[in-house]
Amino acid sequence: QQQVKQSPQSLIVQKGGISIINCAYENTAFDYFPWYQQFPGKGPALLIAIRPDVSEKKEGRFTISFNKSAKQFSLHIMDSQPGDSATYFCAASYGSARQLTFGSGTQLTVLP
Amino acid sequence: NAGVTQTPKFRVLKTGQSMTLLCAQDMNHEYMYWYRQDPGMGLRLIHYSVGEGTTAKGEVPDGYNVSRLKKQNFLLGLESAAPSQTSVYFCASSGTTDNEQFFGPGTRLTVL
Numbered sequence: 001q002q003q004v005k006q007s008p009q010s011l012i013v014q015k016g017g018i019s020i021i022n023c024a025y026e027n028t029a030f031d032y033f034p035w036y037q038q039f040p041g042k043g044p045a046l047l048i049a050i051r052p053d054v055s056e057k058k059e060g061r062f063t064i065s066f067n068k069s070a071k072q073f074s075l076h077i078m079d080s081q082p083g084d085s086a087t088y089f090c091a092a093s094y095g096s097a098r099q100l101t102f103g104s105g106t107q108l109t110v111l112p
Numbered sequence: 113n114a115g116v117t118q119t120p121k122f123r124v125l126k127t128g129q130s131m132t133l134l135c136a137q138d139m140n141h142e143y144m145y146w147y148r149q150d151p152g153m154g155l156r157l158i159h160y161s162v163g164e165g166t167t168a169k170g171e172v173p174d175g176y177n178v179s180r181l182k183k184q185n186f187l188l189g190l191e192s193a194a195p196s197q198t199s200v201y202f203c204a205s206s207g208t209t210d211n212e213q214f215f216g217p218g219t220r221l222t223v224l
Binding site: 004006009032034036041042043044045046049089093096097098099100101102103104105 | 116143145147152153154155156157160162168170171202204206211212213214215216217218
């Protein structure tokens with residue numbers, strides 16, 4: 001059972017454009033929603049995260065939008081750069097052990 | 113400060129062989145996790161540990177065993193490898209005051 005659904009599977013954006021990746025979750029107990037960035041041959045690294053008590057969080061060019069009633073959250077990358085080309089994973093967790101449930105990933109390509 | 117390290121980086125096994133993957137962290141983290149990453153499926157939790165001497169099952173634990181004899185190490189064992197265990201394995205750790213999980217560089221395992 002996939003508890004976190006991510007779309008699109010792949011995304012191609014021109015340099016300077018906006019990249020948008022969407023995720024939907026089922027388990028209302030989730031209380032932490034991170035986005036991880038992964039470059040080829042590397043482990044995932046935390047990019048930005050949000051808790052459900054806020055609807056938006058912005059860090060530089062990266063913004064998470066969160067809709068608790070719709071059980072959806074999204075990552076927006078403003079002014080996308082070729083260096084942003086990577087695979088992005090949304091995730092969710094709850095409880096003291098904080099084990100993450102990941103989405104299936106989005107491969108982002110930013111064209112120069 | 114090496115963060116999270118994994119040994120080995122690559123391994124090829126024949127069906128039925130056994131092996132142990134080693135994860136080590138130098139951040140004094142309480143929590144450690146083992147994930148597997150397969151194309152189109154994101155990362156899935158195999159086992160995790162909330163402290164030295166404790167382990168628990170994740171989403172896909174069958175065919176794997178783990179041990180956390182020392183706080184800084186988390187071992188993942190395959191007793192009788194199967195082709196379905198061909199994957200990239202990631203270890204992660206996190207502290208008790210922060211949700212961020214820090215990932216290692218991964219181990220690429222092929223079972224023939």
